Amino acid sequence: MKVRRNALISAAAALMSGLLVYSIYVLQLRGIEHQDSVRVVVPKRFVAAGERLGADDLTYKPLAGSAYKEGMLLDAEEAEGMEAVVPLGESEPVLKWKLDRYHLLPRETESTFQLPREYVLSVSNGIRAGDSVVIYVSGDNTRSSRLFPEEVTVASVKTSGNQEVDDMTNPNLLSLADGDKEKMYASRRNANGMIEFVNLNLTEEQWLKIDSLCKDGTNKLVIAYRPLTMGTEGEAEGGAP
Template sequence: MRKWFSVILGLLLIFGCGFGFVQYMKSYQLDVTTMETVKPVRLIQAGELITSDMLKIVSIPTVQHMDNAITEQQKIEGKRAIVPIGETEEFLSWKIGEDTLYPTADETYIGFKVDIVGAVNNMVRRGDKVEVWVEYTEPKLLDESGNIIDPDLLALTNDVAIKTLAGMKKIYNELLIPDLTVAYVKDQEGKEIIDLIPTNNLGIPLSSWQRDQENMERYRQNASAQPAYITFIISESDYAKFAEGQKEGVIKLGLPGNSESIGTIIPSESTKAEDVKN
């Protein structure tokens, strides 16, 4: 009886040691191969101000960690997203920036009326950098050196006029401001236009990866309302270009990276009246 008792006790000791060793190795492996990092609770749109309720601490395999990812939550709060950041992504340093949606000493807020087409088919949002183009009512005439030709010169027939007109080039549109900051895009009631978080109509639970895929496919296709007003952070010199462009033609807005994303600023009533007089 003692013999069997000793055998059973020995087996239990061996099993216990083996089990303990396995658990220790698993714990060691977990400590070595995983780490804590910060990820979004949901898709963060470009231009959004990042707050604490948008962030969560998660454990990931160390091999999945990006070298330039920020792992300290306090270094992310208060920043603005430069590009969309999905649930499965870490906060890479180049994807976020300082909250700069306030005028500096030489800038100011200037607002305009805008419609759904003017806001690039309702794709422009707070924090975007847009291109400002002018589509001239009458083509601008340039000589070979790029200087503007006086339209009155067309009525002359002397040798100088003929030589100038020989190298004439017509410009139908022109980029006025390449990088203008959008401070606000609001609806008729003065509410900020935002992107609504899409819901799964089928009621099927989605993984973080699937939600990111679905959200990116619907990127800026689910606006909260139709735009009525747009406000820029603009310098005096850029506003002078903007105002001159309104006098000479139609102002167009573009979102860089998409050649089809072009919208039109609605002329003010005073501008329309002056155009009629002219």
């Protein structure tokens, strides 16, 4: 009887020891996970492209450190008042490139410049306000080439009557805000008016380079439409930031 009791006590002690070791292991594992995790900003709901984010639309979500990618927001205040450039999914980590405060307004280092008509050789008839364009230079004494490595944002495109070139029944900007590519395409097909004036958001350095190349008439600009595309890693490859 005594031997049996001792065996039961030994088994119970071994079980308790095992549970204690396992509990310590779980606590240590949770501590490591907590140390390696980061809190990223996520929307509380689906946010359509073009919507402006408020404090009530945002919250935080813990994310494993290994899953964190550069560009994810860590402070919700950075996103407040910003517009969603593309749709944002509920609880999806918010990336900086997906937000913009005033998409058509120049950034801090930019100004809006209207290109003189004599500076322009050709303009893609498909461009609209908010688009990204690629600028090329062409001239008799200059090898044709891309002028800037980065795309430039179009602030507005106007007819000779100073009217915005667009489909008034289906404005391109509204379709862009909704992320509706079919309506955006239809808007470009149905828009009336020849583009006479193009306003671009440029840095001072960019404008001075354009002016120095084109003011004597030997060189002209070719402005080509560049649609917004998505890379495999979820980063914008050809759009405005």
